[in-house]
Amino acid sequence: DDMDVDTIWQDGEFVDWDDAQVHVLTHGLHYGTGVFEGVRCYDTEKGPAIFRWDEHLERFYQSGKPYNMEIPFSREELTEATLELIRRQDLESCYIRPIAFYGYDSLGVSPRDCPVDVAIAAWPWGAYLGEEALEKGVDVMVSSWRKHSSSQIPTNAKTTGLYVNSLLAGEEARRNGYVEAIVLNKEGQVAEGPGENIFLVRDGEIYTPGLSQSILDGITRQTAITLARELGYTVHDDATISRGELNTADELFFSGTAAEVTPIRKVDNVVIGDGSRGPVTAELQQAFFDLVERRTDDHEEWFTYVE
Numbered sequence: 053d054d055m056d057v058d059t060i061w062q063d064g065e066f067v068d069w070d071d072a073q074v075h076v077l078t079h080g081l082h083y084g085t086g087v088f089e090g091v092r093c094y095d096t097e098k099g100p101a102i103f104r105w106d107e108h109l110e111r112f113y114q115s116g117k118p119y120n121m122e123i124p125f126s127r128e129e130l131t132e133a134t135l136e137l138i139r140r141q142d143l144e145s146c147y148i149r150p151i152a153f154y155g156y157d158s159l160g161v162s163p164r165d166c167p168v169d170v171a172i173a174a175w176p177w178g179a180y181l182g183e184e185a186l187e188k189g190v191d192v193m194v195s196s197w198r199k200h201s202s203s204q205i206p207t208n209a210k211t212t213g214l215y216v217n218s219l220l221a222g223e224e225a226r227r228n229g230y231v232e233a234i235v236l237n238k239e240g241q242v243a244e245g246p247g248e249n250i251f252l253v254r255d256g257e258i259y260t261p262g263l264s265q266s267i268l269d270g271i272t273r274q275t276a277i278t279l280a281r282e283l284g285y286t287v288h289d290d291a292t293i294s295r296g297e298l299n300t301a302d303e304l305f306f307s308g309t310a311a312e313v314t315p316i317r318k319v320d321n322v323v324i325g326d327g328s329r330g331p332v333t334a335e336l337q338q339a340f341f342d343l344v345e346r347r348t349d350d351h352e353e354w355f356t357y358v359e
């Protein structure tokens with residue numbers, strides 16, 4: 053691969069990238085029984101810093117609970133492993149992917165005696181939805197696939213198997229010439245993107261679907277809510293957004309670790325606002341990047357410095 057990364061932490065050891073392998077009868081490969089995180093490390097004015105590591109690590113452990121999956125390493129071990137992984141590869145801004153999954157022992161849906169395997173990789177990852185996306189926004193479509201309900205699969209656990217729903221929606225959008233999808237939930241209300249949360253701006257107020265809408269409790273979503281309120285905006289963080297409200301929105305944007313703050317400029321070819329990044333989105337996006345690149349001293353507790 054063309055990335056200059058060469059090391060992965062696997063079950064307690066640092067191994068060469070090419071040697072970080074699993075058996076083809078690994079439980080997680082057959083049944084989607086893994087949990088993972090997506091975390092960004094930013095190259096800030098004070099050196100590389102992992103953004104909201106504590107919250108991501110906490111969600112990582114919580115995600116395993118519905119599957120009785122206990123991560124066999126402590127938070128301190130995983131933190132030290134991650135910092136060391138970044139240092140060893142001289143990474144500055146990078147994307148960190150911890151994963152835990154039922155490993156290889158025997159098949160059958162029940163993981164019975166399968167071990168819980170853990171790996172952490174890190175690599176440079178740019179703008180998730182494309183270089184232009186952050187500035188110019190993206191064209192999306194409302195997917196014909198609905199989000200599974202949180203009563204069917206816990207949507208607040210970042211489970212590997214869930215992402216077939218994300219793939220079905222996102223690939224349908226891309227096959228139809230769009231960059232990404234918006235996914236409605238079983239009730240037909242707006243839930244989120246395949247890999248992002250979604251925000252709506254109308255008459256100067258900000259709305260985002262609440263956790264009851266079968267969404268992932270995004271850490272970037274929480275960050276955007278906090279920053280927006282600090283900027284003086286009224287934020288409705290438990291909103292029920294109907295599909296029709298997407299068309300009449302003044303602004304729409306995605307939030308996510310990979311997506312950061314990405315404006316949405318068209319939905320099913322209906323222009324949102326004036327079809328460009330909206331003023332509230334721009335202000336929030338600027339506040340986000342000023343924060344994560346440490347051009348402000350706010351929220352220092354959200355940063356774990358690598359050095």
Ligand SMILES: Cc1[nH+]cc(COP(=O)(O)O)c(CN[C@@H](CCC(=O)O)C(=O)O)c1O
Nearest residue numbers: 090246247248249268270271272308309310
């Ligand atoms: C379904 C979903 N919803 C919301 C979010 C935003 O959550 P947060 O990162 O905590 O703000 C993500 C993150 N998607 C991750 C995986 C992307 C991928 O392609 O893989 C990510 O952004 O890292 C989701 O996968």
